[in-house]
Amino acid sequence: MRIIWKRYSVGALLLAFLSLLFAGCGDYSSSSPTPPQPQQLKTVSGYVSNSVTGLALPGAVVTAYGVDANGVQASAPLAGSSFGVSDQNGMYSLKIPASYVGTLVVKATLPTSGVGKRVAGLSTPAPTPLRAAISITGTNDVLSVMISYATDAAVQLIENNATAANLATGFTPTGFSADNVLKANRVLEAVFGTGFNIIQPPSDPSALGTSSTGAQNLVVAIQAFNQVLVSESTSTSQIVTLLVTTGLGSGISDALVNAIQDVVSTDLSSVLPPSFQPSPAIISSITDAGTTPVTVPVVSDTTPASAPASVTATAVSSTQVSVTWTASSDAESGIANYIIYRSVNSGAFEQLAVLAGSATSYLDTSAAPQTAYQYKMTAVNGTGLTSAYSNVASVSTPADPNAPDTQIYTLTGRITANGVGVVNVKVDLTGSGTGSATTDSNGDYSFYVLSGSYTVQPDPQQTNYLFTPLSKTVTVAGASVSGQDFTAAQTGSAGGSVTYPSGSANGSVTYPDGSFTTGIVYPTGVVIGGVSYPAGTVVVSIHYPNGALISGVNYPAGTVISTVSYPGGVVVGGVTYPGGSTAVVVTYPNGTITTKIVFASGNVLTSTAYPTGTFSVSIIYASGTVVGGVTYPAGTVVTQVTYPSGAVIGNVTYPAGTIFTTVSSPSGGVGITIGYPDGSVGYGLDYNNSQNNYTTYVP
Template identity: 40%
Template sequence: MCVNWKRFTFGAIMLASLSIFLFGCGDYGGTAETPGTKSITGVVSDPATALPVANATVTAYAIDANGVQSTVPLSVPATSSSDGNGKYALKIPQDYAGSLVVNATLPAAASKISAKNSKEMLLATTVRTIRAILPPVARDQTAIPPAMVSLATEMVVVYIEQNKGMNGFSSDNIRKATVVIEAFFGPNFAQTPPPRGGSAGTKVQQDLVVVIRAFSSILDSHLTTEMVKVDPGTGTIGLGAFAANLTAAVTAVREELINIGMLPGSYSAQMIITVISQAATTPVTEPDLADRTAPSPPADLAVASAPTAGSVALSWTASTDNVAVTRYYVYRDGIFIAAVSTPWFTDDTVSPATTYKYEVKARDAVANLSAGSTISIATPAPTSATYTISGKVSLNGTGLAGVFVIVTGSGSSIVVTDADGNYSFTGARNGSYTIMPSLTGYAFTPVSLAVSISNAGATEKDFTATQSGSVTGGVTYPDGIVIGGVTYPPGTIIGGVTYPTGVVIGGVAYPTATVVGGVTYPTGTVIGGITYPGGVIIGGVTYPPGTVVGGIAFPVGTVIGQVTYPTGTVIGGVIYPTGTVSGGVIYPGGTVIGQVTYPTGTVIGGVTYPNGVVIGSVSYPTVSITAAILYPTGSVTGVLTWPSL
């Protein structure tokens, strides 16, 4: 599937930027317990966008002691629908014990991706279903952790089907599959809710959104259920074969979400890219479940420093384990918000004058989870003291007026830079903020800045602007500086023009000349007054009639018309017309040295010479010269002359 990422308008960017908030409570169902039942709650997210899906039809199915899924719904009533925030609630019998599968059938307006079993493609069908598989529920267990249903949880189900069999849903296989898949989708992804309100929320939510969107962007063209199948010979997982596609998709998704304000400019996806890249060569390691000992609960959970209106700092005594503690899970009001490797954590997504209940659990490498330690903390009301955040936006060293500067976080506002490019936010209270400039036709470095206010203002939060965008005539110019008086095509480029980055490859100096149509030029120097017609010079190349002087490397492509090439290198497979090549020139598939005249024909790969003469001792007819140099009636060894055939 190819996701058509659409750029938001400026108004949409502001709306998204000003709507940063998470799920604020642990109540996913919103319904009271029915006598004789217990609840399963969670959120259904779109497998393409990773955002909540409304009106999904959700059903629970039991898994028996042999790991076989029932075909009869366990939930009573059989189905439930997700609400406007993607939340669902199912009731199952109070005395049920064992694992279960939650199926979510997406509405027609949702993603075109659907889960299929066996070896079928994960493609659009009339019924689109994604699944989550829950570890065993105890008979007397009334508080069941939230069960999210997403593309990530679907991957766990497919991993089991492909590597353990269609009836392999044992509790051990569920744990093994979850540990393997979390290497790609992040720790505790099965309990990580999708973000809402235009923001990717916490770091674990940000990572999950980026990975799900990256995976979904290549589904239609690449992803089959074989992607999660482990090769019995090498031990590598199938998605390793698509590592290059996935890492490129991760980079593209990161840039897109930063551009629309859904991710902060400081967001890094390097850890995700590293893990995916290693999948190509690193064997999958399923956990050894012989270790059934959970770590000790984190002790002495307390506030590390006085909470502020915008942040809460926690610390605790490190847990112990018979092998090793690998990370700690942090929950706020029952919602998973972070996984950390150190015995401390700062939550900077809180609101003032609010009481929160935090819980911290320790986990080892095989997903044994300790009991939790809890603490309730109240954030103070905003103080009366306020501070100023200020900076400047510059273009080519000069202040740029009229730039919209957006602040979000512990407070929100929008200001516009003055005639000198300066901006200033007053009334900022202690807390964390993100500053992001925006103006049509410009790009900014950095894209955004993170600012922390703690009893003092922040100054010199500066940005550098560069012009970007499209110019009429089918020509897109990259970000950079244009020196001299310039009119863009259709038109004339006058004087010395410097294009620092983008579609002009390498360092290219263009003289006073005319550029017609959409043209991209390769590395090299074009001298003299030259007129180029519409065409593309990059990859597949079309060169019009004319003369190119100097040492120039030309890429793969076609040369049309009568052209004289200088001494240089021609790379790739190139078709040459009637013309003269002078000097020592290296051609693909071999070297031609000296003064050589070629007739109309093709020089490619294994070198086919058509009608004509190669100056020297040998004259060839209309035949092909291949690697073994075989001719229609025999072999040539030494210097021979063949007649026309």
């Protein structure tokens, strides 16, 4: 038999497709199934404290356990919940299903490290879990769930006294029912203080001194109980059971009171405030419990108080925020406490404070400058039920006015000439900071500065421009500063002698026609060419107090030319100077100067003092006076020349032996090319004694 494979194959494929279609591939026209939605969760958070010290305990692993309708705690963690680990402040946070209501037990498994911190010589117990029981009624987050030695004592009180097998008077045999949880907490408030189950533990011993009185009493009580566990060889379970059945007995009661006093006066004396006293209510309750059990209260109020209303937050300083609210109400049991929560910069809310039920305001002194805060509250009634949350109040604190401003600001300006920006002008900054900048193509400059006082000045050495104003004083106070502008005047070219038309400006001075040489500043007046200058005129480095410049001009006393100071006289070409004239570093009491040759009497050059005589360059005249009928005694020397007695030009008389160069001049006169006109000496004549081959005779 022959098989047609091609036809068979096509038929097989068609049958396979039809079988899939009719076998239940589903309604191919319908949409895909809706994916499951993620489970809604709520937060349970609070703090874990050390079972021995009562201080915050980091590193504890916290898990949540459900409680069934019979009040029995489940053996496994609550399905859908997460665990939390306490941080350095003891704070933990975990998630549970938002739909969960009823009693929840949270358990902190203590790390092996941390528990062993010894306090007052207490022995280190083996790490044992601590628990707390809470009632949850809604879907909101549950905050301030504390886990401590005290809350664990409340759990043990319920386990040993609220079951059908072991039922203490006042409890119901419903285990961890909401009713029994409230009763257990109320009973233990007698020995641990009101609101012990909502009080945040101090982070370390140093924080104990600034903690609330409730927190201080709770730490003292926890440490006292630990001492008694050792001294009386008892257990927490036995103590809390005795507390509600027969009473503690005088032994345990007295031991607890003494331990409290011992902890305060000895163990914690260095960290508690000097004025601290143990709670009289706790001391009284423990004393009474020595003979009479604590009565388990009847919980008739099962309705939480109203939430605090109209919560407001106001920053009263950079580090303080005032929180106010309208009081809650509870007609049945009143308001026992308020709990304030705070969020920092939109973070998670954390417990800030537990206040008395009579409070309507709170001052947060732990705020930081320039920080955003949010506050909300709950009220706790006399039964221990917690209200819903209040509204959220927001506030931001201002900057600290006394803190140094480390913010960087800009200081900017522009330099223009005839409305156009001037490029490449160096601008200097001095004052609270220093620096320099160069203008860009638009004439703009900028500096990065801190708050402070500054001086801004275009470089005065700029050769092409004069700036108005010369500088600016600028104050930068918490904001950038702009508009620090200057105008530049360019009225000629740099270098050489520039002629300025009438009305040219230099700084704030206006000049009529005249000339300007770079680096020369004329405060007022006219420049060059027989012009008179008023007092204070400056030409290069020459300062003229008063008078007129250029050849043949008379200068009054105090005139300065270059580095030469002349008290009075006339300058240039055979001018005679009165006493006190100075040339360079030489002081002359009296005499005449022409070019580099100076004649005087009593001359001083550097450190050399000359007796009566005359000095010319390096030539020394031993004694006598020069020029115009002056008589020299014997021994006068001019270079190597000796002059015999006689006169040399202008009726000058020389004593015998006078010689000039190699010429012997008898009495009468000296010729050659040397002439001494009356009142002057050898203009252009070089009296040099570089060979030191002259002889000086002192008469």
